[in-house]
Amino acid sequence: MDKDAARKPGARPRGFVVRTYFTEFVGTFFLVLTVGCAVLSGAPLAALGIGLTLAVMIYAGGHLSGGHFNPAVTVGVLLRGKISAIRALGYCATQIAGGFLAAAVAQFLVDTKAIHTISPSGREVWTVFLAELLFSFALVYVMLNVATSADHPHNGFYGIAIGFTVTAGAVAVGGISGGLFNPAVAFGAATMGIIEWSSMWIWLLAEAAGAILAAGIFLVQNPGDSRETIFTRHLDR
Numbered sequence: 641m642d643k644d645a646a647r648k649p650g651a652r653p654r655g656f657v658v659r660t661y662f663t664e665f666v667g668t669f670f671l672v673l674t675v676g677c678a679v680l681s682g683a684p685l686a687a688l689g690i691g692l693t694l695a696v697m698i699y700a701g702g703h704l705s706g707g708h709f710n711p712a713v714t715v716g717v718l719l720r721g722k723i724s725a726i727r728a729l730g731y732c733a734t735q736i737a738g739g740f741l742a743a744a745v746a747q748f749l750v751d752t753k754a755i756h757t758i759s760p761s762g763r764e765v766w767t768v769f770l771a772e773l774l775f776s777f778a779l780v781y782v783m784l785n786v787a788t789s790a791d792h793p794h795n796g797f798y799g800i801a802i803g804f805t806v807t808a809g810a811v812a813v814g815g816i817s818g819g820l821f822n823p824a825v826a827f828g829a830a831t832m833g834i835i836e837w838s839s840m841w842i843w844l845l846a847e848a849a850g851a852i853l854a855a856g857i858f859l860v861q862n863p864g865d866s867r868e869t870i871f872t873r874h875l876d877r
Contacts, residue, residue: 657727657730659704659705660704660705660706660727660731661705661730661731661734662734663701663704663705663707664701664705664708664709664731664734664735664738665734665735665737665738666697666701666738667697667698667700667701667705667707667708667709667738668709668710668734668735668736668738668739668742668824669738669739669741669742670693670697670742671690671693671694671697671709671710671742671822671824671825672738672739672742672743672746672824672825672828673742673745673746674689674690674693675690675742675746675820675825675828675829676742676743676745676746676747676750676828676829676832676834677746677749677750678690679818679829679832679834680746680747680750680752680755680832680834681750681752686810686814687806687807687810687811687814687819688807690806690807690810691803691804691805691806691807691808691810692803692807693803694709694799694802694803694806695799695800695802695803695804696799696803697709698798698799698802698803699799702787702798702799705731706722706723706787707787707799707802708731708735708783709735709822709824710735710779710821710822710823710824710825711731711732711735711736711822711823711824711847712776712779712780712821712822712823712847712848712850712851713779713780713783713822713851714728714731714732714735715728715732715780715848715851715852715855716780716783716784716851716852716854716855716858717783717784717788717855718855719851719852719855719856719859720784720788720855720858720859720865721865722788732823735823735824736823736824736827738824739824739825739827739828739831740827740828740831742828743827743828743829743831743832744831746828746832747831747832755832755833755834756834757833757834757835757836758817758818758834758835758836758839759835759836759838759839760839760842765839765842767816767817768816768817768818768842768843768846769842769845769846770846771813771816771817771819771846772813772817772820772821772842772843772846772847772850773846773847773849773850773853774813774850775805775808775809775812775813775819775821775850776821776822776846776847776849776850776851776854777850777851777853777854778805778808778809778850778854779802779805779806779809779821779822779850779854780850780851780854780855781854781857781858782801782802782805783798783802783805784854784855784858785858785862786798786801786802787802788865789862789865790862790864790865791862806819806821809821817843818834818835820835820843820847821847821850822847823843823844823847823848826840826843826844826847827840
């Protein structure tokens with residue numbers, strides 16, 4: 641008898657956790673690779689390409705890992721109560737690793753000598769911070785509602801909704817903050833010279849704040865779901 645067929649209903653197959661980490665690595669890798677190649681080459685449809693890449697990777701890996709591909713999203717899902725703290729830490733580590741590798745590959749693929757490095761100062765610090773916070777909030781808020789809400793657990797539109805949120809944000813504030821909305825993308829962007837390492841804290845803090853705010857508002861708006869949160873018990877879904 642096939643061992644997988646003999647498992648108890650709802651039981652996870654052997655190696656499931658490793659598969660989820662690998663899925664997060666692959667999805668984040670291709671997201672950051674698309675960002676790097678599009679930005680470094682000056683592709684005119686960069687925002688659309690990035691959003692579509694995220695969408696298709698979510699459709700490809702969402703059934704395995706949830707399709708986060710973004711430490712900010714993982715933080716939001718953690719606070720929402722749909723992942724354990726240990727699993728979330730593993731996700732964030734693999735996402736950032738995927739971002740670093742993608743940045744190196746993008747630099748190899750696109751041989752560019754002139755890179756406009758974003759290095760905000762003065763008032764620009766706060767405009768970058770606010771732009772990243774607002775659309776990081778929007779991204780995590782959309783993801784929590786379309787992919788984790790008990791009201792529609794098996795919808796078929798979540799990938800497009802999440803991907804197009806990134807596209808909309810990149811079009812709206814890409815010229816202000818770079819439109820990253822993702823710490824793994826931020827690390828990759830710094831590696832490629834798109835943003836200054838010394839300014840990384842702006843993106844990381846804004847993205848974390850946006851994720852926390854989105855999770856809090858989700859729980860207020862969805863009280864039926866709020867019974868299962870990080871504050872009551874750790875879930876590992």
